[in-house]
Amino acid sequence: xxxxxxxxxxxxxxxxxxxxxxxxxxxxxxxxxxxxxxxxxxxxxxxxxxxxxxxxxxxxxxxxxxxxxxxxxxxxxxxxxxxxxxxxxxxxxxxxxxxxxxxxxxxxxxxxxxxxxxxxxxxxxxxxxxxxxxxxxxxxxxxxxxxxxxxxxxxxxxxxxxxxxxxxxxxxxxxxxxxxxxxxxxxxxxxxxxxxxxxxxxxxxxxxxxxxxxxxxxxxxxxxxxxxxxxxxxxxxxxxxxxxxxxxxxxxxxxxxxxxxxxxxxx
Numbered sequence: 001x002x003x004x005x006x007x008x009x010x011x012x013x014x015x016x017x018x019x020x021x022x023x024x025x026x027x028x029x030x031x032x033x034x035x036x037x038x039x040x041x042x043x044x045x046x047x048x049x050x051x052x053x054x055x056x057x058x059x060x061x062x063x064x065x066x067x068x069x070x071x072x073x074x075x076x077x078x079x080x081x082x083x084x085x086x087x088x089x090x091x092x093x094x095x096x097x098x099x100x101x102x103x104x105x106x107x108x109x110x111x112x113x114x115x116x117x118x119x120x121x122x123x124x125x126x127x128x129x130x131x132x133x134x135x136x137x138x139x140x141x142x143x144x145x146x147x148x149x150x151x152x153x154x155x156x157x158x159x160x161x162x163x164x165x166x167x168x169x170x171x172x173x174x175x176x177x178x179x180x181x182x183x184x185x186x187x188x189x190x191x192x193x194x195x196x197x198x199x200x201x202x203x204x205x206x207x208x209x210x211x212x213x214x215x216x217x218x219x220x221x222x223x224x225x226x227x228x229x230x231x232x233x234x235x236x237x238x239x240x241x242x243x244x245x246x247x248x249x250x251x252x253x254x255x256x257x258x259x260x261x262x263x264x265x266x267x
Contacts, residue, residue, distance in 0.1 A: 065176030079192035151197035
């Protein structure tokens with residue numbers, strides 16, 4: 001039996017661009033595509049289908065450590081929280097879950113070709129830039145109290161198995177309890193891009209880089225941090241489809257309007 005997967009678009013606001021991205025995925029993937037939205041900063045009248053709404057209260061009810069007074073930009077920092085919340089909300093189970101940020105471009109003639117390439121691959125965690133982290137990596141020191149070996153990843157596009165999500169969720173809850181009990185400084189709280197691969201490696205799960213499966217899907221230039229420059233564009237594609245992942249392709253630094261009620265949202 002073929003492995004099943006769904007695609008979850010992660011967003012913290014809705015505007016015309018995000019709506020268009022979601023619509024394209026929905027057209028090709030139908031009921032197996034979802035969008036998870038942060039209700040603390042987005043209108044709930046988005047008009048989109050398969051919407052998973054969550055906020056700070058949902059995170060706390062799930063037992064996950066969350067405090068904006070301690071962690072600046074807490075939901076961005078704890079990007080894995082949306083994985084756990086989304087999986088608890090989706091009413092059917094999949095073998096694998098793709099999580100893709102709203103400002104990613106899969107520059108393919110048909111984005112299903114990208115997902116189909118991985119469909120029969122058994123691996124618990126697939127991301128760009130998966131590696132054993134150097135000690136000078138920005139998030140490496142946050143995990144020394146949790147693991148002697150620290151691994152890194154990059155979260156704009158990531159695939160996680162259902163069993164890995166379940167383990168990560170319960171481990172993250174326990175990690176938060178230990179963090180509070182030890183009275184650690186907030187700088188010691190692990191960032192999602194370090195915590196997920198490190199915890200999975202620590203507990204014997206399979207992890208791999210997205211380029212390790214017979215094809216190159218990203219280059220150092222196609223995946224840029226927002227501070228290092230960007231690929232901002234009003235076009236759907238960069239000319240010819242080159243079967244690469246690009247990030248970021250959209251400037252999210254401005255205030256955006258909800259396309260339904262036109263209410264101004266601060267992001």
